[in-house]
Amino acid sequence: MKSLVLSGVVATLLVFSGCSDKEPVVDAPAQEVEATSTAQEVEAVATETVSSEASDVSSVASELSMADIEAQLSSVYFDFDQFTINTDMQEKISTGASIAKAAALPYNVKLEGNCDEWGSDEYNFALGLKRASAVKKALVAEGIEESRISMVSYGESNPVCSDKNKECWSKNRRVDFKLLP
Amino acid sequence: MKIFLSLLMLLSLSFAKDATIEVIKRVDSLPSLAVEDSSISYDDTFKMRFFKSLVADMNVISLFNVDRHYRETHFNDTSVVVENKDMKYVLRYKMFEDDNGALNVGIKLIKENEIVLTKNYKVSRQDIYMFISHAIAHDINEYMGESSVAWMKRKVIFSRIVSPGKSEIVIADYTLTYQHTIVNGGFNVFPKWANRSQNSFYYTALDGKKPTLKHVDIRTAVVKNVISSDGMMICSDVSDDGKTLLLTMAKNGQPDIYSYKVDTKRYTKETRYNGIDVNAQFMNKNKMVFISNRLGYPNVFSKRLGSTEVEQMIYYGKSNSACSAHGEYIVYKARESSNAFSKNTFNLHLISTKTDFIRRLTATGVNEFPRFSRDGDAIIFIKNYMAQSSIGIIRLKHNKNYLFPLKYGRVQSMDW
Numbered sequence: 001m002k003s004l005v006l007s008g009v010v011a012t013l014l015v016f017s018g019c020s021d022k023e024p025v026v027d028a029p030a031q032e033v034e035a036t037s038t039a040q041e042v043e044a045v046a047t048e049t050v051s052s053e054a055s056d057v058s059s060v061a062s063e064l065s066m067a068d069i070e071a072q073l074s075s076v077y078f079d080f081d082q083f084t085i086n087t088d089m090q091e092k093i094s095t096g097a098s099i100a101k102a103a104a105l106p107y108n109v110k111l112e113g114n115c116d117e118w119g120s121d122e123y124n125f126a127l128g129l130k131r132a133s134a135v136k137k138a139l140v141a142e143g144i145e146e147s148r149i150s151m152v153s154y155g156e157s158n159p160v161c162s163d164k165n166k167e168c169w170s171k172n173r174r175v176d177f178k179l180l181p
Numbered sequence: 182m183k184i185f186l187s188l189l190m191l192l193s194l195s196f197a198k199d200a201t202i203e204v205i206k207r208v209d210s211l212p213s214l215a216v217e218d219s220s221i222s223y224d225d226t227f228k229m230r231f232f233k234s235l236v237a238d239m240n241v242i243s244l245f246n247v248d249r250h251y252r253e254t255h256f257n258d259t260s261v262v263v264e265n266k267d268m269k270y271v272l273r274y275k276m277f278e279d280d281n282g283a284l285n286v287g288i289k290l291i292k293e294n295e296i297v298l299t300k301n302y303k304v305s306r307q308d309i310y311m312f313i314s315h316a317i318a319h320d321i322n323e324y325m326g327e328s329s330v331a332w333m334k335r336k337v338i339f340s341r342i343v344s345p346g347k348s349e350i351v352i353a354d355y356t357l358t359y360q361h362t363i364v365n366g367g368f369n370v371f372p373k374w375a376n377r378s379q380n381s382f383y384y385t386a387l388d389g390k391k392p393t394l395k396h397v398d399i400r401t402a403v404v405k406n407v408i409s410s411d412g413m414m415i416c417s418d419v420s421d422d423g424k425t426l427l428l429t430m431a432k433n434g435q436p437d438i439y440s441y442k443v444d445t446k447r448y449t450k451e452t453r454y455n456g457i458d459v460n461a462q463f464m465n466k467n468k469m470v471f472i473s474n475r476l477g478y479p480n481v482f483s484k485r486l487g488s489t490e491v492e493q494m495i496y497y498g499k500s501n502s503a504c505s506a507h508g509e510y511i512v513y514k515a516r517e518s519s520n521a522f523s524k525n526t527f528n529l530h531l532i533s534t535k536t537d538f539i540r541r542l543t544a545t546g547v548n549e550f551p552r553f554s555r556d557g558d559a560i561i562f563i564k565n566y567m568a569q570s571s572i573g574i575i576r577l578k579h580n581k582n583y584l585f586p587l588k589y590g591r592v593q594s595m596d597w
Binding site for chain 1: 342345346348368370371387390392411412413415417429431434435436456457458459460472478479500502503549550593594
């Protein structure tokens, strides 16, 4: 209804404007263009250069998607002083394996083992590595090629949380998934 | 009865030499010593800093009851400061800056108004004053005829975590007062001295594709790659002659101990357990101790290099995850509470392979990174207690622990 009223108003305005065009036309002399000896240079037209890397549509798309895929892979958490995978963490590994078989297929998987601050020295590094190794075995069991998976341990040196409480410590006992091109 | 007595004597004689049970309680009978400053150069802040360092060092040699009062006098005064007249020993020193800006220190050890020892020391820069202080304590210990404290003059190398995944490697004196960052940037861990003279060291670089062991010559600053391994690569110990390394490597994600010959670059797998084997330490040229979880929790085991036989060394402690060995002695870190939900206590313990005694060396907090001095006279460690981290020195023969507060940063690993 509203649109009908509006188009009515517009039509009326058009009719009225046609009627008001009654002004006499004055024939003005044509203005001469002065010739000058030196032409003034105008600004160059702005251009944009697309570099060869940036012009490759496929590489930009895949870079973005690698980070995106990595964000979908959630860390696997472990119990105090343990490197066996709990049943509630098995689901995360299965999800990780499905992603690795589909969207992350062009990439290799790096597993980073980490520990809480309880423990020290070399034992903690080994514990982190055994955690990464446990996740690797689980991924292989889910059908991921062993050659695609590499591991590293950071012991207690790469914490995501540095508070002194149990929630924080449990967040640090983890294996992170990283993708490598 | 005679046989019984002589057996008893024999037993007590053999035990008397054992550091796990021999505790000398002679604090009350130690001679008194006062320290007098006669310095002519330098401001009061620096004078006090040097005085504190010297008093601390004189305490660590554990031969004197050291008076902590700061008193000034003239270097050539024939008598000691009046407040010190009852002291058995007076250590008087004079610091002065020469034309080249070097720090010079002259000392006199006065025993009952008689000068018994004079020495002069010099370092090129004022900020490395602590090395003079350590040298003075070392020389006075030597004058007193006690067993060497040469470890006082040795350097400590340690890695410090500066932020998650970032670390630096630092060289320091034994109190960690002097600190010089030698490897900066990146993720570099587990530094280890490569030889007795401490002019080169190994460390693990974690930034590359695989963890890689590197060797740095301090004199030439030349860095060389030694060996890489998947997952894990640590140089746990270096033999006395510097020719054999004990490494933890993890081929296929399985941490095991390997011996590595520096000259031939050949390595031999020493452990084959399908769990965790780490932290190998030479007991002697042919035998090592190491940490393994083959009983379901971390504990200390030993084996001969090249053999397959493994022996459990420790029967006390719920979780013994770090150790250091010197001859028959093993110092290890034991978790004394097993709890994922609250703070844990980790204490250091000493055992001898020749007796069944266990001596607890620390009482509170989290005590870690125990390392014997080369001569086995002292143990260095890190204590974390009540939100304060300190470096500790345990004098085994004197049953004394000395703590020096750490300025900043979390120590990742340490070697002496």
